[in-house]
Amino acid sequence: MYINFWYAMAMAEEITADKPFKVRRLGQDFVLYRDEDGSAHCLHDVCSHRGGSLGDGRIRDGHLECPYHGWQFNGGGDCAYIPSLGAEGQKIPARTKIDSYPVQEKYGLIFAFLGDLPEAERPPLMGPDWNPQNYEYPAEEWRAVAMSWPITANYERCVENGIDPSHNEYVHRAHGFMGDRQDTYKVNKLEPIEHQWGNGFWHRFYAPASTHDVLYKGEEARDGEGDLNVSAGHSGPNQVWTYIHITDKNWMHQYLYETPVDETHTTAFNISICNFLPEEIADDDEIKAMNASIAEEDVVVLEGIKPVKTPDDMTSEVLVPSDKAIFGYRQFIKEWDRRGWRIDTKAVKRDELEKVYAIPSPRRRKEKGWVFDTVPLIPAAKPEEVKKAG
Ligand code: FES
Ligand SMILES: [Fe+2]
Known part of the structure; x- marks a missing residue:
């Protein structure tokens, strides 16, 4: 299974502004929903607080609300509200952000780009x-x-x-x-x-x-x-x-x-x-x-x-x-293997009880400070091997 491609995530009608929609793709859980404008969003499903499943929560004021302690995340993956900090003057730690993936709604389907390539480099x-x-x-x-x-x-x-x-x-x-x-x-x-x-x-x-x-x-x-x-x-x-x-x-x-x-x-x-x-x-x-x-x-x-x-x-x-x-x-x-886009599924399986991995989103290329490590990938070929392979 490979990162850095567009994947069909759901039928368009399955994604609503009323209820989060949880799906498993590439061996990871994702949550999809629509905001108040009707735009669809796709995020990593695991809450950065203590691991609640956002897909089991609800949608509130255009945000995803975690079912465990009510933290709210916007479509971009930023934490917008932490109830236990009180309503006034919240200081939300930057590390609370979670991965949010580019979405296209087309032909009656919702697609997400599951990878971190910038827009100009993405496969079509x-x-x-x-x-x-x-x-x-x-x-x-x-x-x-x-x-x-x-x-x-x-x-x-x-x-x-x-x-x-x-x-x-x-x-x-x-x-x-x-x-x-x-x-x-x-x-x-x-x-x-x-x-x-x-x-x-x-x-x-x-x-x-x-x-x-x-x-x-x-x-x-x-x-x-x-x-x-x-x-x-x-x-x-x-x-x-x-x-x-x-x-x-x-x-x-x-x-x-x-x-x-x-x-x-x-x-x-x-x-x-x-x-x-x-x-x-x-x-x-x-x-x-x-x-x-x-x-x-x-x-x-x-x-x-x-x-x-x-x-x-x-x-x-x-x-x-x-x-x-x-x-x-x-x-x-084999070419996508050489690029280093293949998920190391054996490593993911080995760690599944101890670690949450996330498919890297494009924001990872620009910002540091994430709670979850990105999925292990089979290393890219060295430049000389790529040359030899033609
Ligand atoms: S685990 Fe999500 S709010 Fe605590
Ligand atoms: Fe067939």
């Missing part, structure tokens, strides 16, 4: 308004539906599943013949896509008539077997795109955010946007039901994969040409 947040293929989405033609679901699997396995063109034939009835066309089936002509933060491909293949009615709402929709143009790839360790071009004109594009809860649990967030006759789709439930059934087909396989985590070396599994994007993903993972 992928989605309709930034994507490696520079698609533009005129608002009137596209309709977006957001949803999320839990998976008991490692998030890297989930990402690799999203950029794996050869599982469709065997896992998804809507996209493959379940192995019935072995005489003609072959996945070896992938048109590669490379970009600064990841890799992917375009793939054209012969697919069955879809079992999902929602894909047949468009006038031009394919109504039987035929060629399907699909693109998939990743940006960063956790973001996946899938484009399904059902016909030349009718497209469904999906942006999937595989957020690590911890090493063995993932929350998948998905935005589906499609450009075909959106007004004829009675409600979002049809697209959600289709996505849920496809996701369920994936989840069944993902939850059985061994080992749970992707191997660190290239020899523990046999990769073939259809796994090219997965190979590329693992190369990127």
Whole structure:
């Protein structure tokens, strides 16, 4: 699991000004809430007084109030009020501050940047308004539906599943013949896509008539077997795109955010946007039901994969040409290792009863004097090793 990327934290409607929302991400607890202006905030969940969980507290005057002794924190992570000091002339110690993370609310989701990079250096947040293929989405033609679901699997396995063109034939009835066309089936002509933060491909293949009615709402929709143009790839360790071009004109594009809860649990967030006759789709439930059934087909396989985590070396599994994007993903993972962004999860686990760690926030680069140490990271490669790795 890596610091210094954008992570989907919650559905937008889950974050309110009435009640804090506690989530576990990257093996740490975070609390999200909205202030009086409706702006969403994301903070480290642990109170700097004596360790209360802010997510179990309440929201008062636009502040998070700890349930233990009522200390209040603002959206920036500063302690704004310590009740036991009395109402008048409080002197609040500077060390009471806790980490607060940059937030973006987009596409019906709340994202947080879990790391300390300054804004100009942050890897991008992928989605309709930034994507490696520079698609533009005129608002009137596209309709977006957001949803999320839990998976008991490692998030890297989930990402690799999203950029794996050869599982469709065997896992998804809507996209493959379940192995019935072995005489003609072959996945070896992938048109590669490379970009600064990841890799992917375009793939054209012969697919069955879809079992999902929602894909047949468009006038031009394919109504039987035929060629399907699909693109998939990743940006960063956790973001996946899938484009399904059902016909030349009718497209469904999906942006999937595989957020690590911890090493063995993932929350998948998905935005589906499609450009075909959106007004004829009675409600979002049809697209959600289709996505849920496809996701369920994936989840069944993902939850059985061994080992749970992707191997660190290239020899523990046999990769073939259809796994090219997965190979590329693992190369990127190594690059983020070399940058020193990988959380040392063994050290975190070893210390869990004695220490609170925090994911470093950008403010840590400018200010000293924090109560909690930052999560241990696997050390960055020495400059000469980076050079050697190319
Ligand atoms: S532990 Fe949070 S106010 Fe005391
Ligand atoms: Fe799949």
